[in-house]
C-alpha cells in the first residue's frame with residue numbers, strides 16, 4: 001500500500017513538473033497557429049502520398065468523409081488529410097500506416113484547447129470509469145459490444161471522451177482485492193462535441209452536442225436542462241420563435257464559459273466531495289455515504305479508492321478547489337441575473353445536496369443495521385456496509401432500492417435543483433427519495449419481525465433483474 005502511495009506521489013510530482021514545463025513552452029493563450037506544421041513533423045519517412053491523392057481515392061470509397069471535410073473550416077485554411085492522418089498510407093495494402101488522429105495531433109495547432117481539456121474532467125473520464133471496482137473486465141479501448149453494463153449501456157461509448165493515444169500510467173491497487181490496473185489521463189477525444197470531419201464550432205455550441213452522453217437515468221442533465229426555464233427558452237430560440245439575440249444560456253454558457261475547454265464543477269463526482277461540511281449532522285451523513293461508496297473504511301481511514309481518486313483528480317479533496325469553481329459559476333450567472341438572486345439559487349442547490357444526503361444516509365443506516373445483525377449477508381464480509389460503487393445489480397430488493405436511490409433519485413434531486421428543473425428536483429428526486437426511505441425502512445422492519453417470530457434467518461426477497469429505465 002505504502003509503495004503504491006509513493007508511486008502515486010512520484011507520479012503527481014512528475015506530472016506537475018511536466019505540466020509546468022509544457023505551460024512555459026506553450027504558445028500564447030490564443031494557441032492557434034494559422035500555418036500547418038511541415039509534414040516531416042508527423043512523418044519521419046518521405047511522404048508516400050499527397051492530399052490530392054487521398055481525396056481522389058477516398059472520394060470514391062468514402063465520399064461523405066471528403067464532402068464533410070470540404071464543408072469544414074479546415075479545408076478553407078488548407079488543413080488537409082495528411083495533417084491529421086500522416087502521409088504514410090496511399091493504397092489499400094498499406095492502411096496500417098495511417099495515423100489515428102487523436103488529441104496530440106490536434107495539439108500541433110490547438111495547444112490551448114488541448115491544455116484546457118486536460119485540466120478538466122472530460123480528459124479523465126476513462127480513469128473515472130475505472131474507479132468502479134468491477135470495470136476492469138470492460139476493456140476500455142474496445143468499442144465492441146461488451147457484456148451488458150447498467151441499462152445495457154457500454155461504458156466506453158461515453159467515457160472514451162477521455163481516451164487518447166498518450167498514456168500516463170500509474171498503477172494502483174483496486175479496491176476489493178481485484179488485480180492492479182492502469183489509470184490514464186487522456187488528451188480527450190476532441191471529436192466528441194465537434195464531430196469529424198466537419199469539426200464545426202457551431203455544432204459544438206449547441207446543447208445537443210452534450211446530449212448523447214449527458215442523458216440516461218443516472219445523469220440526465222439533458223432532461224433537466226430541457227425542462228428548465230433556460231432549456232425551454234433555448235428550444236424556442238432554436239425554432240426561431242424567440243429572437244436570435246435573446247440571452248438564454250446553454251450547457252456551454254455555464255460549463256465552458258468563453259470557450260474554455262476545462263470542464264469541471266464544484267461538487268462533481270455525483271455531488272460527493274471529500275472535505276466534510278462544518279455542520280455536524282451533515283458531516284455525519286456524508287461520512288456514512290463515503291463509507292458506502294467505499295472512499296473511506298469502516299473506521300474513517302481513506303481507502304485505496306480514495307488514493308486513486310486523488311491521483312486521477314476525479315473527486316474534490318479541498319474546500320479551495322470547490323470554491324474556485326463556485327466563483328466561476330457565479331460569474332456566469334451574473335451576466336444575466338443579480339448576484340444576490342444567483343447566490344440564493346446556488347444555495348438552494350447546496351441545501352438540496354444536504355437534504356438528499358440526509359435521506360440517503362438514513363437508508364444506509366437501516367441497511368447496515370441488517371448486515372450488523374446478520375439479517376442480510378454483507379456484500380464484503382469484512383465490513384457491514386453497502387457497496388454502492390459496485391455497479392452490478394445487488395442480490396436483494398432492499399439493496400437494489402438503495403442503489404437506485406443513490407444513483408438515480410439523489411442525482412435527480414440535487415442536479416435537478418441546480419439546473420432549475422422542478423420535475424427532476426421535486427418529483428423524480430426529492431419525492432422519490434422520501435418514498436425509497438419509507439419503503440426501505442418498512443422492508444427492514446418486516447425482515448426483523450419475521451426473524452423475531454421464527455428465530456431463524458428469514459427468507460430474503462430477491463430482486464428481479466435490473467430493467468433499463470426507458471427515458
Ligand code: HEC
Pocket residue numbers: 049050051053054055057058061062081082085086087088089090091092095098099
Ligand atoms: C488508392 C486508394 C487510397 C489512397 C490514395 C488513400 N487511401 Fe486511405 N484508405 C484506402 C482504403 C481501401 C482504406 C480501407 C477501407 C476504408 O476504411 O475505407 C483506407 C483507409 C483509410 C483510413 C482509415 C483507417 C482505419 O484504420 O480505419 C484513413 C484515416 C485513411 N485511409 C486516410 C488516408 C489519407 C490521409 C490518405 C492520403 C495520405 C489516403 N487515405 C490515401 C484507400 C486509399
Ligand code: HEC
Pocket residue numbers: 054055058062065066069074079080081082083084085100101102191196197199
Ligand atoms: C482535423 C483533423 C482531420 C482531418 C483534416 C481529416 N481527418 Fe480523418 N479523422 C480524424 C479523426 C479525429 C478521426 C477519428 C479517429 C478515431 O478516433 O478513430 C478520423 C477518422 C477518419 C477515417 C476512419 C473513420 C471513419 O469515419 O471512417 C477515415 C477513413 C478518414 N478519417 C479519412 C480522412 C480523409 C480522406 C481526410 C481528407 C479528406 C481526412 N480524414 C481529414 C481527423 C481528421
Ligand code: HEC
Pocket residue numbers: 032033034035036037073074077079083084101102103105106107108109110190191194199200201202
Ligand atoms: C495543421 C494544423 C491543424 C490541425 C492538425 C488541426 N487543426 Fe483545427 N484548425 C486549424 C486552423 C488553422 C483552423 C482555423 C482557425 C481559425 O479560423 O481561427 C482550425 C479550426 C478548427 C476548429 C474551428 C472550426 C470552425 O467551425 O470555426 C475546430 C473545432 C478544430 N479546428 C478542431 C480540430 C481538431 C479536433 C483537430 C484534431 C482532430 C484539429 N482541429 C487539428 C488547424 C489545425
Ligand code: HEC
Pocket residue numbers: 103106107110113114117122161187188189190191192193194201204205252256258259260261263
Ligand atoms: C465537451 C465538448 C467539447 C470537447 C470534448 C472539445 N471541444 Fe472544442 N469546442 C467546444 C465548444 C462548445 C466550442 C465553441 C466555443 C465558443 O463558443 O467559442 C469549441 C471550439 C473549439 C475550437 C475553436 C476555437 C475558436 O476560438 O474558434 C477549437 C480549435 C477546438 N474547439 C478544439 C478542440 C480540441 C483540440 C479538443 C480536444 C482536446 C476539443 N476541442 C474538445 C466543445 C468541445
Ligand code: HEC
Pocket residue numbers: 207210214221222225226230249250251252253254255265266267268269270271326329349415418419
Ligand atoms: C444556467 C447554467 C447551467 C446550464 C444551462 C447547465 N448547467 Fe450543468 N450545472 C450548473 C450548475 C450551477 C451546476 C452545479 C455546480 C456545482 O457543483 O456547484 C451544474 C452541474 C452539472 C454537472 C455536474 C453534476 C455533479 O456530478 O455534481 C453536470 C455533469 C452538468 N451540470 C452538465 C450539464 C449539461 C450537459 C447541460 C446542458 C444539457 C447543463 N449542465 C446545463 C449550471 C448549468
Ligand code: HEC
Pocket residue numbers: 121122123124125126128157158159160161192193204209210211212213214251252255256263264265266267268269270314
Ligand atoms: C462523449 C460523451 C460526452 C459528451 C459529448 C459530453 N460529455 Fe460531459 N462528461 C462525460 C463523462 C463520461 C463525464 C464524467 C467524467 C469524469 O468523471 O471524469 C462528463 C462530465 C461532465 C461534467 C462534470 C464535471 C464534474 O465536475 O464532475 C460536466 C459539467 C460536463 N461533462 C459538461 C459537458 C458539456 C457542457 C458538454 C457539451 C458541450 C459535454 N459535457 C459533452 C461525457 C461526455
Ligand code: HEC
Pocket residue numbers: 128129130131132135149150153154155156157158159212213214215216218219268269270314315391
Ligand atoms: C450514456 C453515457 C454513459 C454511459 C454509457 C456510462 N457513463 Fe458513466 N458517466 C457519464 C456521464 C455524463 C457522467 C458524469 C455525470 C455527472 O457528473 O453527473 C458519468 C459519470 C460516471 C462516474 C462518476 C465520475 C464522476 O467524476 O462523476 C463513474 C464512476 C462512471 N460514470 C462509471 C461508469 C461505468 C462503470 C459505466 C458502464 C457500466 C458507465 N459509467 C457508463 C456517461 C456515461
Ligand code: HEC
Pocket residue numbers: 229230233247248249253254329332333334335336337342345346420
Ligand atoms: C445568458 C443569460 C443567462 C444566464 C447566464 C443565466 N440565466 Fe437564468 N435565466 C435566463 C433567462 C432568459 C430566464 C427566463 C426568464 C426569467 O425567468 O427571467 C432565466 C431564468 C432563470 C430561473 C427561473 C426564474 C423563474 O422565475 O422561474 C432561475 C432559477 C435561473 N435563471 C437561475 C440561473 C442561475 C443559477 C444561473 C447560473 C448558474 C443562470 N440562471 C444563468 C437567463 C440566464
